[in-house]
Amino acid sequence: MANLGIGLVGTGYMGKCHALAWNAVASVFGDVERPQLVGLAEIDADLARRKAAELGFSSSTGNWRGLLADPAIDVISITTPNQFHAEMAIAALEAGKHVWCEKPMATTRADAERMLAAQRASGRVAAMGYNYIQNPLIRHMAALIRDGAIGAVTHIRVEMDEDYMADPAEPFYWKSEASSGYGALDDFAVHPLSLLSVLTGLPTEVMAAMAKPYANRPAHDGGRRDVENHDIANVLLAFEGGVSGVLMANRSAWGRKGRIFIQIYGSDGSILYDQERMNEFQLYDRAGNPANHGFRTVLTSGRHPPYGRFIPAPGHGLGFNDLKIIECRELMAAISGETAHIVDFETGFAIEKAVHAMAESHNRRQWMPVDR
């Protein structure tokens, strides 16, 4: 494959993260051509120019549609606020570009569905930015489960907790508006769902209850304003074959910073993982002398590809940004027609459907099937 030409829309948290990945991927992996960082789009031309210099892009524009017209660009990274994903992704796919779009797909289910349709029609690759699945240990855990290391899965628990909404004195801002979504559910429960999509498959039925730890918050005008969505979501899950599970998400959990705690129990063992200690996982198996049974804390190493591409020595640790580099490499593999480990729009849409079913379940106070 000749050098891929890259366009980037957006230079916030995730835009920078994409840019770092595009800059690093060839050096880290050593098995692909260095991408050409062709064009960067931002909300105004000035900012775009500054960011292009900073992030290593050759040209810049204040109008993202300019990137679509550039024949030197093969892939568009979309890292703008959620409400723009649908329009941009669809336009990019229609322009024949591959798409790397940050999560979630869109702010409505209908938009997400249109995005999937556009991808199908285009024949292009479209990958979602669910980078947690790129952790070499998550891949390894998926392989262990698939290969029967813990037997048949019997029970699944996933928790995702942070504390950026934990302070009740924090003034009302857009994250508490209904228009921003359901709250914890789409703000970040999609991440554990992306992990389940890789590890065990998504649930087929859900029973959710959402909660508001704080009914209202200080308004900027001095009064108080009612909180419109839910910082907490608790969901009973049913999986194929009668496997049960629970998903919990809480963005007002003091002390949790980036916790995604996964417990997967099987008929022969168990697996535990905590994103806050992303360079280790725990495995319990029942082989050998029971007097020595226990959860083993396994550190990432070259035994868990592609860790070795980053560091030859075991246990030295990857970081959050490194996962994006792996995601980038997987996207490049997909574009080359190779089997790749990505959340494509197909799976991305399945995740959205699970989220919407949960919200519906909460509203009706009853179990809901997840549409397939």
Next chain:
Amino acid sequence: MANLGIGLVGTGYMGKCHALAWNAVASVFGDVERPQLVGLAEIDADLARRKAAELGFSSSTGNWRGLLADPAIDVISITTPNQFHAEMAIAALEAGKHVWCEKPMATTRADAERMLAAQRASGRVAAMGYNYIQNPLIRHMAALIRDGAIGAVTHIRVEMDEDYMADPAEPFYWKSEASSGYGALDDFAVHPLSLLSVLTGLPTEVMAAMAKPYANRPAHDGGRRDVENHDIANVLLAFEGGVSGVLMANRSAWGRKGRIFIQIYGSDGSILYDQERMNEFQLYDRAGNPANHGFRTVLTSGRHPPYGRFIPAPGHGLGFNDLKIIECRELMAAISGETAHIVDFETGFAIEKAVHAMAESHNRRQWMPVDR
């Protein structure tokens, strides 16, 4: 208070545990008279005689009713299989004895209700054997919550997991019979409920889903037999004031031995506790420099009464059996008319009602109020 006279019915796991407590309580605490270990009842006179010698009781009998007639006995420890609790406790209360009864109260809600009625009619003390609440750290956590150390409680999670039913090759035995109860729910979810009764109060509404990790097990006759109850229970909880929670119980969770993991989130901090590391808890509070915020691992010490009665040095560790000694001391306080930290039949019955509401919720697949 003059020496209490003690009768013990049953000498299994919990009978021995009661006996150890009665033997040790005065030496540990140094502020009560040594109880007189008057009489011990077992299923046959021979076993009773042997056990009396072993456990330090002066007399023995093959008929538990003999203890009721003995005027030297003030308190009866009831540690027999669950189906005998109601008959024995009621008879003991009617005979004017105080009662220390192992959990759960009874095998049916109606029996539990009769036990409570008998206690009320008797004016005697009746305490349940929920010894986990006796951990000095649990008391300390309860005080922290009550005193606002983590602000208003916003969210609660409790997990109880063991693995004694985890092996699918284990033959069918009575624990899988419907007649033994719902499964994980009454087999041990009552323990986390006892902890909630102390820490945060019990839930007012529940939505449960139970599951069978293994549909059937090897039968003793060589075929296979269907499992009749549920090794897994997952329950959404609603508490007063809109506080949400989740309770999970799994007795087939490979690798878990005595895990009761509690997470309590509040508006100013969080508290974590794991029964498998019963000599420590974790506290997060938002005071001071945020650059140094984190969960603090606090070891038990003389700062957490009555730890100091056992060991003057901090961090040296109590064991499971020590909790029973504390429970014993609390029971003695209650008998003396002092305020005591016990699960009485009132609270014991509230726990049973929560369990039955959960089972009902599972059957109907809908939210159920917990009867008050």
Next chain:
Amino acid sequence: MANLGIGLVGTGYMGKCHALAWNAVASVFGDVERPQLVGLAEIDADLARRKAAELGFSSSTGNWRGLLADPAIDVISITTPNQFHAEMAIAALEAGKHVWCEKPMATTRADAERMLAAQRASGRVAAMGYNYIQNPLIRHMAALIRDGAIGAVTHIRVEMDEDYMADPAEPFYWKSEASSGYGALDDFAVHPLSLLSVLTGLPTEVMAAMAKPYANRPAHDGGRRDVENHDIANVLLAFEGGVSGVLMANRSAWGRKGRIFIQIYGSDGSILYDQERMNEFQLYDRAGNPANHGFRTVLTSGRHPPYGRFIPAPGHGLGFNDLKIIECRELMAAISGETAHIVDFETGFAIEKAVHAMAESHNRRQWMPVDR
């Protein structure tokens, strides 16, 4: 063996601990006669009387020699301050009693040697109160090492840290007097040495450096008084066969409460243990797929005798006082002529010699052999 008659001298921290053990041992183990708690001695007759009632002893005396004369007494528990150990133990042995003496043996090496001589001359059993070795996990670790589970031992590290001397504002008291001993070395480094005596054997050569974190402390008279011994001891160790090690002891280590952290490395694996989490240890072995290698956290269970005597369920936890009950049972075994797992005066004296060699090494600033 008929009922043993027990005498107890001292009722402080350790006296109470012995009493609890003598009260509980028969009930816990169920395979020995209940000891007769015959006589208790304290510094005055009144205190003795009160404590006898509290701790379950039949008679009491203000003169410890009274116990020696009592033919109903077979064993004497000696739990008085260290300077009395030698006199009492020797007198008890000469009176034909077995002896259970708290650590350390004596305040001088000469006294310890006389105690050993008295024991040899008496033909009686004399056990030291090194209860940490009684942890079922320590026994299990010793068996693992002996059976080659980690191959040949290659390196050993032991740390013992507490913080009762950590506060520089704490006034000078007897623990800082030279007459009380070397400081951390004999105050508690003897404990890790007792563990090494069981796990790997004692060192043959030592190179020590002691340190004073605080040169002086507030005196009770208002001025300041120089600290006369060392709160910190750091020791390089050499073992038979060229195995190297390090022992560190610090009684001014803020945050440490009862830490004894042991690391034992071998040619095929490693073992870790921390006394602050005394119900678990960690094992690393190199068997199986390297992608799953890691330290396993093993919880105590019935697989580690005699845990099952206390609690049938795994992972429920022993406490510090339970270790004394096991020690008591082992002492009874020794008295019955069975093989027992105790630190006898032979080993106790070996530990003392190691400590004295360390102090000598510090003074001379050179390696010293440990006298054998």
Next chain:
Amino acid sequence: MANLGIGLVGTGYMGKCHALAWNAVASVFGDVERPQLVGLAEIDADLARRKAAELGFSSSTGNWRGLLADPAIDVISITTPNQFHAEMAIAALEAGKHVWCEKPMATTRADAERMLAAQRASGRVAAMGYNYIQNPLIRHMAALIRDGAIGAVTHIRVEMDEDYMADPAEPFYWKSEASSGYGALDDFAVHPLSLLSVLTGLPTEVMAAMAKPYANRPAHDGGRRDVENHDIANVLLAFEGGVSGVLMANRSAWGRKGRIFIQIYGSDGSILYDQERMNEFQLYDRAGNPANHGFRTVLTSGRHPPYGRFIPAPGHGLGFNDLKIIECRELMAAISGETAHIVDFETGFAIEKAVHAMAESHNRRQWMPVDR
């Protein structure tokens, strides 16, 4: 500062790591010009050409001296095997280039001294690649100590353990040759020393004992060959002001992958850190209610600059390679004449002197001063 021109010598483990840092530094920090990746040197022209393409360098050469002659190059990254450091660094400095040299400085003390002299004569910046000090948490810990958060430092322990030499069946290779150095001491004990240089200062006196866990190893010719250096080093440390410490290094410690465990005790608190969990540290302080005292596990966040340059969200985790990017930024600051957080040749040489004093101490079996 205009764009820096970069030359890179060597493209192994550390060469790649430098290249990744040069590629990323401007994008991550956003406050410096993107460096120009001018030239890359490797052992042969072909490899150099391939690596230049992979790592983003504009030109390449099979002769490293070519980089010195290139006026477009301002800084040379030296990442070749240790024996080449001195020659290359001195030549680069003499050619007026700034130098970024991987650790250790050189294979002899004399060479290291010549490197320092060359740096002094040149007036150029020379930084060593001790990237562990770049962890935002290490900086934060240093600030805490400096600002008195734990009072006066009283005791220091550092352990560095890995297991790449743990397998006795591993054949003899160059790491076991005397010519490669002392073994664990210079192979990696220099890392903990770099951390001490930042946190507490280096020791002034040392007493070391090195050990060989395996006397010999399988030779490639079929026989066995004697191991010539020491996989284990244990060192007593004395610091200014009477502070004591211990340093332990073991490259045959099964199960340890990248452990650098630091314990720093002070008169008001303690700090713990483990490199295997590089995104957290532990802090104990004695403020507030003692019933809630404990070690706090603090996760890295934007409160610990420059973490926020990488990720806005707290607790999401940096990796090993990210530390090199920070080191790169610090080097650029130093070149701009700003205060920078680097190990310069001055400090680098101080670390070397400490290592040589330790080796000397081992040989003489006596305490040695560290030359200043």
